[in-house]
Amino acid sequence: MKEVAKLGITLALICAVAGLGLAVVYAKTKPVIDERAQQDILNAAKEVIPGATSVEQMEKDGTVYWIGKDGDKVTGAAIKVESQGFQNPIEMIVGVDSEGKIAKVKIIALSDTPGIGTRVQDESFLSRFVGAEDPSKVDGISGATFSSRAVIGGVSKAAEFLSGIVAPKQEKMVIDFAKVPDGTYEGTGNGLMGPIKVRVTVKGGKVTEVVVVENTETPGVADKALSDIPKAIVEQQRVEVDAVSGATFASKGIMEAVKNALAAFASPAGSAAIDLSKIADGTYEGTGDGLMGPIKVSVTVKGGKITEVKVVENKETPGVADKALQDVPKAIVEQQKLDVDTVSGATFASKGIIEAVKNALSGAQGR
Incomplete structure (x- = not known):
């Protein structure tokens, strides 16, 4: 029994010494490992930001991101995001250029089904995001729908955050017709083939007429938009109406022209509560x-x-x-x-x- 006790004490001492040794090794190597991991992230951030000769770590509302610079000039930004894949989270670094458009997406951690979910790291898929202002509209991968949607969602979140850093969008404006004085106003928007000019009549707080007075759109192609969009604006009493299928650019051009005509009476969205x-x-x-x-x-x-x-x-x-x-x-x-x-x-x-x-x-x- 004494021999068993001695053996137990010996083993305990050996374990204690080994544990202490491992703790000492961990304490010495952890800073090195952390520094290497941080450098890997910085290198990845630099890789996805176009024209960056240096990267600087920043933080906003608790979210860490990186600004890329060439001298004093900001060339873009990057952020690490995580999105749930089919089996496990997918980690990626997303970079944007100085205009907020996607420059590059790099998958840094992926453990989905080999040959199926892992296809999201193929350049043929990731390259679809390059130059995209709205990553949510990028097509997914057939057969890897869940994983590709996860990446699309992650890139969309990154783009929304980063574009607000490097290329803040102008505040959205809305027009309350009730606040527009009676009168006739003219404005211009961009159609597919050139400028579209409209005349907008307002009376009693309502739009009573929208007339397209000038356009260079293709006859037979944009005719329905030129007819239906002004009518829809009057009927629905709003500027943002559904575009006409097959004549999207003409439709948006007319709406843009109406906004332009009444721009003097626009106010920031959400600036006043809706009664x-x-x-x-x-x-x-x-x-x-x-x-x-x-x-x-x-x-x-x-x-x-x-x-x-x-x-x-x-x-x-x-x-x-x-x-x-x-x-x-x-x-x-x-x-x-x-x-x-x-x-x-x-x-x-x-x-x-x-x-x-x-x-x-x-x-x-x-x-």
């Missing part, structure tokens, strides 16, 4: 930006209250955004306000729905 009591009974449609693409909603107002919010179109990931698609519309109706809490884990989808509802009701006051 539901001033919105006529009816159903209105609007679109917002989700994580994976546009989210379209229909909003029904009756007796000065929102009675229904319905998501009619979306490209969000099933199982991820489901709770937002269900709970946010419900919360807006129950609370009778637009700025409700977002759903954890589906922030982009939540904000997209809220934005779509605001767009649906913008300019509807005073009808």
